[in-house]
Amino acid sequence: MKTKILFITSLLLIVGCSKPVEDSTLINKVGLMYLPDSDSPYTGEVFTNYDTGEKEYQGTYENGLLVTYSYLNKDGTVKEPVNGDSLIDRSGLLSNYPYETIFKYSSKNLFYEVNGQKPYTGDVFELYREGVRKGTGILKGGRLNGLATSWYESGEKNSEHNFKDGIKNGLATEWYKNGKKKSEKNYKDGEPVELSDYRWYQNGQKSSEEKYMFWEVRGGRYPIYSKYWYENGQKSNEFNYKDGKADGLWTWWYENGQKKKEITFKDEEDISSKMWNKDGSVKE
Numbered sequence: 001m002k003t004k005i006l007f008i009t010s011l012l013l014i015v016g017c018s019k020p021v022e023d024s025t026l027i028n029k030v031g032l033m034y035l036p037d038s039d040s041p042y043t044g045e046v047f048t049n050y051d052t053g054e055k056e057y058q059g060t061y062e063n064g065l066l067v068t069y070s071y072l073n074k075d076g077t078v079k080e081p082v083n084g085d086s087l088i089d090r091s092g093l094l095s096n097y098p099y100e101t102i103f104k105y106s107s108k109n110l111f112y113e114v115n116g117q118k119p120y121t122g123d124v125f126e127l128y129r130e131g132v133r134k135g136t137g138i139l140k141g142g143r144l145n146g147l148a149t150s151w152y153e154s155g156e157k158n159s160e161h162n163f164k165d166g167i168k169n170g171l172a173t174e175w176y177k178n179g180k181k182k183s184e185k186n187y188k189d190g191e192p193v194e195l196s197d198y199r200w201y202q203n204g205q206k207s208s209e210e211k212y213m214f215w216e217v218r219g220g221r222y223p224i225y226s227k228y229w230y231e232n233g234q235k236s237n238e239f240n241y242k243d244g245k246a247d248g249l250w251t252w253w254y255e256n257g258q259k260k261k262e263i264t265f266k267d268e269e270d271i272s273s274k275m276w277n278k279d280g281s282v283k284e
Contacts, residue, residue: 020045023057028169028188032064041065050074056121057140066146071122081123084135087111109166110142119143128153141165152177162187176202201231230255242267254278 023046026033032041041064048057052074059069071079091110113120119142126134132155137148143166150158156177162170168187176182183199185192197210211224222244228237234257240248246265254260258280263273275283 018044020047020058022046023048023059026061028164029064033061033066034064079122081125081136082113082120084124084126084137086114087120087124087139088114111139112142137163164189178202180204203231205229205231205233207231240265 021035021042021044025036026042026046027036028034034040035042042061043063044061046057046059046061047055050056054074055072055076057069057071060067073079088111089109090112091108111120112118119139121140121142122138123136124139125136128134130153132153133151134153135148135150137144138146140146144163145165147160147162149160152158154177156179157175159172159174161168161172164170167190169189171184171186173184174182180202181200181204182202183197185197192212196212197208198206199208201207206229208229209227211226212222223239223241225241226237226239227235230236232255234255235253236255237253238249238251239246240250242248245268247267248265250263250265252260252262256278258278259276261273261275264271277283
């Protein structure tokens with residue numbers, strides 16, 4: 001029994017003392033980080049170094065999620081966040097977006113400190129004129145990397161987007177000022193993962209739901225179906241597609257729930273249709 005306890009204790013010590021790994025070796029699999037050839041999300045420490053060998057970044061993952069991190073100066077002190085307004089875009093692109101639209105910055109934008117000789121790495125922030133926080137984010141090698149968050153001037157959260165090397169990677173969420181969710185979508189390498197788009201009204205009622213598929217021939221995507229609702233919760237429209245073309249039943253409703261119109265399509269051709277008045281009587 002004593003031998004068994006010693007073995008378990010030794011095993012825990014080995015796991016707990018596992019060496020930190022270079023951050024770039026981890027692989028993103030649907031929002032969780034893994035070591036190459038591992039089937040389990042990574043738990044442990046990561047780091048990156050300056051070209052001269054000093055530690056530049058350190059972080060800790062638990063089950064594939066980053067739980068703590070910090071950026072370091074060459075002398076080992078923690079690097080303080082910089083004001084995003086003080087950074088310069090040396091990519092040659094015009095970047096006149098306010099900070100809440102920092103998510104529109106492309107992977108081609110490259111940000112430096114005023115006297116910096118290499119792209120900036122570290123936390124950034126920006127404030128409204130009144131001193132209220134406007135946004136926070138992380139730059140790595142001059143590009144957005146990790147979670148970027150923005151707030152309304154009144155203090156409510158506006159949006160959260162996840163990035164990797166300046167490209168959307170992970171969950172992207174937006175909210176109304178009243179705290180109700182506005183939209184939600186998952187990305188991988190800049191493309192939607194779930195191939196779906198959900199949106200809501202300010203009262204929390206879903207306003208639309210759209211499903212897509214990739215179109216390999218054209219290198220894009222096409223809709224499978226689209227659904228829309230009125231703000232009172234009553235469905236307003238429902239459309240079906242095949243290979244990106246109108247196909248099947250398309251339906252419209254009045255806000256009182258009464259069916260308004262039906263059209264049946266076949267390869268975008270209208271093969272039958274019906275219409276109703278608000279009182280349910282058939283419209284000629």
